[in-house]
Amino acid sequence: MGRLFGTDGVRGVANADLTAELALGLSVAAAHVLAEAGSFEGHRPTAVVGRDPRASGEFLEAAVVAGLASAGVDVLRVGVLPTPAVAYLTGALGADIGVMLSASHNAMPDNGVKFFARGGHKLADELEDRIETVYEQHRTGEPWSRPTGAGVGRVTDYTEGFDRYVAHLIGVLPNRLDGLKVVLDEAHGAASRVSPEAFARAGAEVVTIGAAPDGLNINDGCGSTHLGLLRAAVVEHGADLGIAHDGDADRCLAVDAAGQEVDGDQILAVLALAMREAGQLRKDTVVGTVMSNLGFKIAMEREGIQLVQTAVGDRYVLESMKAEGFALGGEQSGHVIVLDHATTGDGTLTGLMLAARIAATGRSLAELAGVMERMPQVLINVPDVDKSRVATSSELATAVTDAERELGSTGRVLLRQSGTEPLVRVMVEAADIEQARAVAGRLADVVKSALG
Structure with a gap:
C-alpha cells in the first residue's frame, strides 16, 4: 500500500x-x-x-x-x-x-x-x-x-463553535477595522459565514462574494485559486482591499485597491514588520519555504529580519516554528501561521491582521506590500507523470543543472512532487520573466518525457 x-x-x-x-x-x-x-x-x-x-x-x-x-x-x-x-x-x-x-x-x-x-x-x-x-x-x-x-x-x-471561534478572532486583533471597506471572496467554502461575520464585528464595511455554498460549487472559479472575480469586485466597489480564501479557509491571498494581487510572501513581509514593531516577532525571524520568492528574502535581509526556509507544506513551517520558538511563518500560497494565536494556517485571522495593519498605519495595502519586490516566478504543474521519480531521474537532473547554469546567480530552479495532487511542480525564478517562462517550459517538457 x-x-x-x-x-x-x-x-x-x-x-x-x-x-x-x-x-x-x-x-x-x-x-x-x-x-x-x-x-x-x-x-x-x-x-x-x-x-x-x-x-x-x-x-x-x-x-x-x-x-x-x-x-x-x-x-x-x-x-x-x-x-x-x-x-x-x-x-x-x-x-x-x-x-x-x-x-x-x-x-x-x-x-x-x-x-x-x-x-x-x-x-x-x-x-x-x-x-x-x-x-x-x-x-x-x-x-x-x-x-x-x-x-x-x-x-x-x-x-457554540461558530461564535466561540469568531470571538477568538476578534479578541486577538491589535485594533479595529473601522473605516475600511473590504471585499471577501469565500470560495463558496467553509468560511462563508465566519469570515464576513468576523470582519463586520471588527468594524469593517464588508462586501461578500463567493459565499453561497451549495455543496458543489466550492472553489469553482472563485477564491484564492481564481482571483479574477475578487479583482473586479474590489475595483467596482472602491474597496481598500480584497481577501480571498480557499475551500477550508486555511489560506489567504489579498488584492489591493487597484486590483493587484498581494501574495503570501508579501503578506508575511507586512505582518513581520508589524509584529517586530509590536515586539512580537521572536528572534526577529520569519519562517518560509523553499518556494518563497527571492524578493521576499532580499526584503527581509534589508529589514534586518532572518528568513528560515523549510520544505513546502505548512506542517513543516509549523515544525520549525515550534522547534525554534518562532512566532510567524507561512507560504507563498497564503498559508500564514501566527503561532501565538493559531496552531495552523488561518486565512480569516491573516486577513484580519492584514486589514488591521492598514487601519493602524493609514497606509494603503499597495504601499505596505511594496516593502518587497517580487522576482518574476513561473510555476508549471505537470500532471499524469510518475512524480515519485523526480529525485532519481538522471535525465531530469541534467536538465536542471543546465537550467541553473543558464540562470546563474540571478535565478533558481525548483522541481518537486505535489503532496496533495498527482503532479510535478516546476518553478523557475529569474530577473527576466521571459527567461523564466522559457526555462520553465523546457523543464516541463523534460518532466513529461522523462517521467511520463
Whole structure:
C-alpha cells in the first residue's frame, strides 16, 4: 500500500479514492493509535469533527463520527467551519482529537480527512505512519478492540463553535477595522459565514462574494485559486482591499485597491514588520519555504529580519516554528501561521491582521506590500507523470543543472512532487520573466518525457 497521508492529510476523489469505509477505518485507527501513544491519559477521549460544505462531506462526516464513536470516543460535531476553527476548538475545548473533512483548494469531486492531536496540532509523520499501519492490519483481517454498552462514544452537536471561534478572532486583533471597506471572496467554502461575520464585528464595511455554498460549487472559479472575480469586485466597489480564501479557509491571498494581487510572501513581509514593531516577532525571524520568492528574502535581509526556509507544506513551517520558538511563518500560497494565536494556517485571522495593519498605519495595502519586490516566478504543474521519480531521474537532473547554469546567480530552479495532487511542480525564478517562462517550459517538457 502506498502512503495514504500526503502533506495535508489523506486526500482524493470522494467515494472513489476516499471512501466511507476508508474514512471510518482511519478514524478508528487514529483513536487506537492515539490511545496507545498515551494521548488519552486514562480518561474518556473526546473528538471535534468539522467539515467544509462539499456534498461528499456529509457522508464522510457520518463515517468519521461512526468510526470514532465505535472506538469509544465522544464526538463534538461542529458542522461547517474552517480548518483553523476545528484546530482552535480542539485546543480550546481540551479535546483529544480533531478531524477536518476538506480537500482545501482542490476541486469539488475531491475531499480529504486530516487529523489534529490534543492542542489542535497536526500529527507528526510517525503517528500518521502508525495510523496507516493499524488501518492496514485491520483491513487485512486483524479485528479491532471494540467497546460495548456504556463504553461506546456519544455524539453531540456543538453549535457554540461558530461564535466561540469568531470571538477568538476578534479578541486577538491589535485594533479595529473601522473605516475600511473590504471585499471577501469565500470560495463558496467553509468560511462563508465566519469570515464576513468576523470582519463586520471588527468594524469593517464588508462586501461578500463567493459565499453561497451549495455543496458543489466550492472553489469553482472563485477564491484564492481564481482571483479574477475578487479583482473586479474590489475595483467596482472602491474597496481598500480584497481577501480571498480557499475551500477550508486555511489560506489567504489579498488584492489591493487597484486590483493587484498581494501574495503570501508579501503578506508575511507586512505582518513581520508589524509584529517586530509590536515586539512580537521572536528572534526577529520569519519562517518560509523553499518556494518563497527571492524578493521576499532580499526584503527581509534589508529589514534586518532572518528568513528560515523549510520544505513546502505548512506542517513543516509549523515544525520549525515550534522547534525554534518562532512566532510567524507561512507560504507563498497564503498559508500564514501566527503561532501565538493559531496552531495552523488561518486565512480569516491573516486577513484580519492584514486589514488591521492598514487601519493602524493609514497606509494603503499597495504601499505596505511594496516593502518587497517580487522576482518574476513561473510555476508549471505537470500532471499524469510518475512524480515519485523526480529525485532519481538522471535525465531530469541534467536538465536542471543546465537550467541553473543558464540562470546563474540571478535565478533558481525548483522541481518537486505535489503532496496533495498527482503532479510535478516546476518553478523557475529569474530577473527576466521571459527567461523564466522559457526555462520553465523546457523543464516541463523534460518532466513529461522523462517521467511520463
